[in-house]
Amino acid sequence: MGTDNRAARIIADAAVLVLVSVGLMLASPPGAAATVPQIGVDNWYWGPGNRWSYKHMRRIFPTAAISRGNGPAVPLDYAIRDLDAIVFVDPSTKKPMTVAQMYAATDSDAFLVMKDGKIVTERYFNGMRPEDTHLLMSVSKSVVGALAGVVAEKGDLDVSSLVAAYVPELKGSGYEHATVRQLLDMTVAIKFDEDYSSKTSDLYRLDEAAGWVPRSTTAPRGLHAYLSTLTKTVGSHGDTFRYISANTDAMGWVLERSSNADFAALLSQELWSRLGAEHDAYIVLDGFQHAYTDPGINTTLRDLGRFAQMMLQNGVFNGQRIVPDEWIQDVRRGGDTQAWKRSPQYPEFKKLACYADGSYRSYWYVSDHRCARLAAIGLAGQLIIIDYRSSIVVIKFSSHAAPNTDQGDVEFAGATAIIDALAGSSAASVPERDSH
16 A cells, blocks of 8 residues: 555554553643653553653663664565454463454554565554654563674674673672573573562562662662672573573673673664664663663664564675674574473463474574574563564564563464464455555
């Protein structure tokens, strides 16, 4: 369809969810603009505040720009299709659900599907616009993993080296005898409670050190100080996949030390400025000039699409190689499947389509080989799925009201259904509109 019609569809979609979500917005003070709720460090994290905050993180926290550089943006072509009627089984209720129903049921903010490098669906909800950035949460980790491959290729980083060789401040911590590879694959044997709903968990203390929640008087002064306090270990490094968000913050520190560069500047120089992005990205800082690398990157929808398309194209985009081919092939081959199955989180991850025999490599979820997919998954509904066999990318931005694994499972199932439908679709089952 033409540009005007596509724009009208996007505007209509946004209007629908604005009507649905208007009751979720917090009250504004008298005389204030209705679109600017009273959001601060004490109420931004979950709903209803996060319906606004995930799109406005730099209005709440200190941030550093990740420059897009000075080159032209890479244009994205369109081959729009109507995916709303695709049906899948809601994994929680076991009842049929359409993609359109999935949008409403999962606090959607934006949704993008690309096939063969062309945008098939681009949707915005909850007042979000194409130029707006959105918090990636742990999808940030996968961006860090790609950057690590670039730094390693340059010879500045040896993933077989010990973490403490790059960051001596971590001697005496649980990271002292772990390798960078174990850091990337989440097989560091640190005892860490990754409970998003508890105010006594290690994850909460990490957020406290970062300033994402109100700091207590005993909170460490920033992320680097916090990482040094993680001294308890369980088992042996390399043996078991344990999802520990702090690992990626340690990895950000390693990358800065190995490259002698600020993280935001490094990511801009080696990756973001080479993608042909439309907009600068940015990363949240902890108030002590340390980048919160495990959840804190913010990008626009299309620019994250460019990043995912680059990964789909094995590191090549914008007429150049950005991430080394061997690094991406290594990711695609996957990590230790036995470490994956020994994981305390395995009962949850194995429920995802194609991941019962999956693995984890360089901050990417790697499917079993019959599916040939990578996934990046972030708290509160952030998602990338890359399907290499059908050349499809699916991206979702969301703002779930609470830690709710059911919503995440629904999104993953919906994205999988879209991939399956497009991979085997005919013009009759998934009609293609006029491209432009």
